[in-house]
Amino acid sequence: MLCAAAAAAMLAEPALAQAPAAPQAPQGSQAEQGQPAYRDTRLPAERRAADLVARMTLEEKSRQIGHTAPAIPRLGVPAYNWWNEGLHGVARAGIATVFPQAIGMAATWDVDRMRGTADVIGTEFRAKYAERVHPDGSTDWYRGLTVWSPNINIFRDPRWGRGQETYGEDPYLTGRMGVAFIRGLQGQDPNFFKTIATAKHYAVHSGPESNRHREDVHPSAYDLEDTYLPAFRAAVTEGKVQAVMCAYNAVDGVPACASEDLMDQRLRRDWGFSGHVVSDCGAAANIYREDSLAYVKTPEEGITRALNAGMDLVCGDYRADWNTEAEATVSAVRKGMLDETVLDGALVRLFADRIRLGLFDPPAEVPFSKITAAQNDTPEHRAMSLEMAKASMTLLKNDGVLPLKGEPRRIAVVGPNADSVDALIGNYYGTPSNPVTVLAGIRARFPKAEVVYAEGTGLVGPASLPVPDAVLCADAACRTKGLKQEVFEGVALEGAPVETRTVANATFDWTGDRQSSARWTGYITPTRTGEHRFRFASDNGYRVFIDGKPVVDEWGVGDAPSILDGAIRLEAGKRYPIRVEGFQRGVKGRQRLIWSPPGQDGSDAVAAAKAADLVVFVGGLTARVEGEEMKLQVPGFAGGDRTSLDLPAPQQDLLRRLHATGKPVVLVLMNGSALSVNWADANLPAIVEAWYPGGEGGHAVAQLLAGDYSPAGRLPVTFYRSAGDLPPFADYAMKGRTYRYFGGEVLYPFGYGLSYTRFSYGAPQLSARSVSADGEITVTTQVTNTGGMDGEEVVQLYVSHPGRDGTPIRALQGFQRIGLKRGETRPVSFTLKDRQLSVVDAEGNRRVEPGRVEVWVGGGQPVSRPGLPEVAGGKAEFRITGSKTLPR
Structure with a gap:
């Protein structure tokens, strides 16, 4: 559905109320004669509703x-x-x-x-x-x-x-x-x-x-x-x-x-x-x-x-x-x-x-x-958010660098998502009261390490920085530093400002649950000559004008606008008029004017890496580049969708430079969709998929790196090698899509994820060798933690119908996430019946049909490729006798 900031007619919030009052009974003859049916709490909801509607x-x-x-x-x-x-x-x-x-x-x-x-x-x-x-x-x-x-x-x-x-x-x-x-x-x-x-x-x-x-x-x-x-x-x-x-x-x-x-x-x-x-x-x-x-x-x-x-x-x-x-x-x-x-x-x-x-x-x-x-937002709830984030962490590659062997002396934390709240929250989000970025999480978990941060690159362009106060003036003669700020009620910069003052910068803390807009005017004097890129870091719309020219216009309707910026060539030492406008709905925190001046080439990140014992590159995407009907004019993206599955080129380029330092580089991905990180898989020692991990996500990532828990997240999507391996995006036919119908080699398969410990599986045992069309069959396996660490495993059951045309290669029909101590063995059982045993014909009828059925029970699909570990698990087969048509 629509990003809700499109609601230009959203009403202002009312005064607080302690508790709702029940609607008052209508006045008049009906109320005098007795309570109307819709007010009678003893009656069924439908009868009460019908009585109420009849009165309208x-x-x-x-x-x-x-x-x-x-x-x-x-x-x-x-x-x-x-x-x-x-x-x-x-x-x-x-x-x-x-x-x-x-x-x-x-x-x-x-x-x-x-x-x-x-x-x-x-x-x-x-x-x-x-x-x-x-x-x-x-x-x-x-x-x-x-x-x-x-x-x-x-x-x-x-x-x-x-x-x-x-x-x-x-x-x-x-x-x-x-x-x-x-x-x-x-x-x-x-x-x-x-x-x-x-x-x-x-x-x-x-x-x-x-x-x-x-x-x-x-x-x-x-x-x-x-x-x-x-x-x-x-x-x-x-x-x-x-x-x-x-x-x-x-x-x-x-x-x-x-x-x-x-x-x-x-x-x-x-x-x-x-x-x-x-x-x-x-x-x-x-x-x-x-x-x-x-x-x-x-x-x-x-x-x-x-x-x-x-x-x-x-x-x-x-x-x-x-x-x-x-x-x-x-x-x-x-x-x-x-x-x-x-x-x-x-x-x-x-x-x-x-x-x-x-x-x-x-x-x-x-x-x-x-x-x-x-x-709301209690410590207990935030603790649950942390546990969910830890449970979601998916380890894609590990050549032994993780978990870390003790606390590194110096850690370089690099990348556009390292200190990004956007990368924590995805889209359709609330406001975390104390968001923990990956940088903050690493500093908290490794207090004795020297943690050096350098953004190095933006998501899809050069790194961006807050515009420094020193380059701004409120008047052409620069007698007064800062900018003139005007704040308006409502989101349209209309009417007389409710507040006018001189401030150090186009920075604003939108406090309280309100709707406001603001305008900043003054002058900017760049310190370098060349292309400068500007945007306003905002959760709603913004515009920037320099020298009377529109540089970027993302006024739009989106709740979380893209990171759309605009470029203008400026000369060092020359003073230019600047106007910044923005609006805000709700409690969204600090907004600020951002720029990418000439010379943002990632050299600071490379220098930090050279001086470090460990490099953690935190990249990927955010909901500012993948999302709902958004403006974004960069290669690889279109209208909120993606045209390429590759890691954006600026991030890929910096990764290569960091790898060239010879220091171990751990790649932490934060994104909401699959990325074709082929080069990273071939060259880096460890890759963690952290998704958009919520307000406590930085702690979850840092504790994973430290080995405080064993990762057990598993991919709910296939990571392909290239968008070129897929049918056209607008084609809704499933042939050639998802693990169920894609026949090629993938980078990481659906259901995949590594652990810090190891699990073995006994041969699957069946409750019977055949099952009637209206019967059920139980599949049981013994799962053992054979590694050196307590951990959780996701036991997955896949069903296939060999020799039957038009059916999936295999289809997930059962899963259980279980925790096992070191050396512990536990039986895991699945019962299959009806829809789990059925197939669909070309006319869309779902039936249980006679024939051979294969089941696989293991820690993932029974697929692999060079570079991926063999999947633990086992196969069994049985027959279905008879047939049965299931309801739609």
């Missing part, structure tokens, strides 16, 4: 299907904003515990830990709600309890910028992790939801970002059933997810948010979904907009198609001032296009869910109302 006018109904649902005072209905983000922690609502990005949590392959993490996230949503709910029970943006997560789209192609939000490329792993996350968010109370989770983006959605509002995807019936829908089915049938978000794109010519086949037939009829469907932001408008899918011609037709198909809630169109189709809904009903009972059905589902959240009941009757604001 058509105009009131039309406004309740928008994500900013207004209050209806005469009925005691508080305002509610449905839009909240919780991908890996409470997002966009100020300080919160920030867990590793979704792709990093998937790398843990740990269902129990995932569920516990989501439970904590749900607690912090309740804490935020308790802190900011109004006395009448109304809420504002990012202060509600309907969470638009998880993203369970399949990461089919590593070029997709939003793949970091997913649980990887495999339908089974995605389903297991998604179900765990949903159950943790929604809680286990029989009467109330802790929060409501939302499985998105339904369906067949995974880029390209540049065409997402116009993309018409035509998956084969086989790929739809085999790859794109299983995780959504699991989310509904097992996770009991209460909300689903329909996607921007069309599927087989029909917009996803107007697809009766996807929403009415599959989602509600086939899978039994009883919750509500919300559009992605602007997806309802895509149905009729001429510059989008243009499936129909008018908003009335668009909202009619969507509601008839099963959509209930409109997240507004950021391209049209957040129109939520209220007027079009009224018009459609009055013209006879839309049956009002269809609208009523959508509203009943929406209000029933608000009731199940306890939003219409006295707080004393809602168990989750006991959660207070103090339960």
Whole structure:
């Protein structure tokens, strides 16, 4: 869905309230005669909701299907904003515990830990709600309890910028992790939801970002059933997810948010979904907009198609001032296009869910109302974030340099992500209260070492530095140092400034949960002649003008804008007028003016390496270069997606220079998608994949280097050697994609990851040599820690159907993460039945068919290549007798 800073109409935050008050009963004859049914907490939620909807006018109904649902005072209905983000922690609502990005949590392959993490996230949503709910029970943006997560789209192609939000490329792993996350968010109370989770983006959605509002995807019936829908089915049938978000794109010519086949037939009829469907932001408008899918011609037709198909809630169109189709809904009903009972059905589902959240009941009757604001970002929650980060660390290569043998005397920490908060948090993030970068983590873990830091290079260009105070003046004669600063309420630099003063630099601490904009004016006198690159390090929009010329304009709509910068040639000693503008929403911390003056060639990093005993290069990507609909004009990237899988050239070049010093170089990657680090694999002694590891991530990396724990993260995606090995990005056919259908040699396979200890596997034992189509079979293996260190192992089970055309090479159908002491042996068992034994035919029918089945149980797939260790594990086979057709 849309990066939320596109919400230009976001309301200012209200005064704090201690706790919500239950909506007041309506005044008048009905109240005098007795309590209305919708206020009767003894009745089922659907009956209460139906009673409430029946009391509304058509105009009131039309406004309740928008994500900013207004209050209806005469009925005691508080305002509610449905839009909240919780991908890996409470997002966009100020300080919160920030867990590793979704792709990093998937790398843990740990269902129990995932569920516990989501439970904590749900607690912090309740804490935020308790802190900011109004006395009448109304809420504002990012202060509600309907969470638009998880993203369970399949990461089919590593070029997709939003793949970091997913649980990887495999339908089974995605389903297991998604179900765990949903159950943790929604809680286990029989009467109330802790929060409501939302499985998105339904369906067949995974880029390209540049065409997402116009993309018409035509998956084969086989790929739809085999790859794109299983995780959504699991989310509904097992996770009991209460909300689903329909996607921007069309599927087989029909917009996803107007697809009766996807929403009415599959989602509600086939899978039994009883919750509500919300559009992605602007997806309802895509149905009729001429510059989008243009499936129909008018908003009335668009909202009619969507509601008839099963959509209930409109997240507004950021391209049209957040129109939520209220007027079009009224018009459609009055013209006879839309049956009002269809609208009523959508509203009943929406209000029933608000009731199940306890939003219409006295707080004393809602168990989750006991959660207070103090339960946000607690030490216990941050400790859980650290444990999740440690569990996600994936060791890709190790020639014996790790774990470190004692504390090095001098460590050079180099690279664009070494001291970067961006590299900790990914996208759709909250604000960690005390973020621990890798540099900070290394300094904390190795207090006796001399730790020297040199950025050396930026992500995709030269290293950038804060513009020094000494080169800035507030007036042309430079009688006053600094810049004139004007601060405005709101994000548009409009009206009279609320604050005007002279400051040392274009630096601002946006404190408090507020919306502000600022302008700095003055003069800059560079000290070197040549090309200078400028940007404003901001979590929202910015512009820089020098000598009256626009240097960079990233005012945009993105919540986390790219690192877009601009270049201008300046002469040393010459004074130039400068104007910097920026805006900010929420609590996002310090913003500052950044430049890359001439001469930033990485020599400082090379010098630091030469003087060190160990070099830790921390590179990769951030959500400023891979993400959602963003501006970025550098080789290898396009609109948030990637055109190359290689490590960006400036980082690769510096790595080579560091390696040439002869000092051991450990490469720490921080990224949300696969990188083709072929040169590093061939030349460096150790490579760690750290993902975007959350607020405590620096500690997790440093403790891994020290050997405080043995890494057990496993890849949830394939690391290919080159984007050239893949089919075209826009092709949604799965042939040649992911470990299930890619036949070539890869750099690191799905499920791969090294350890500091060793594990051996006994031969798999089967409960039977054959199984009927409606039966089950158990596979058991003995796993032993044969190494010299306690550690965790991810036991993986893959199923293949030899000789059967059209099936995956192999498919994950079971996994368990277990901990073993040195020398300990433990049996691990998997039971296979139904869908785990099934195959899909060309028409999209899922069946259990007779024939031979092979299973592999081990510490990864049974694949290798020169340079990778042999995978421990074993193979067994059995036969299926008979056949059985499974439901869609």
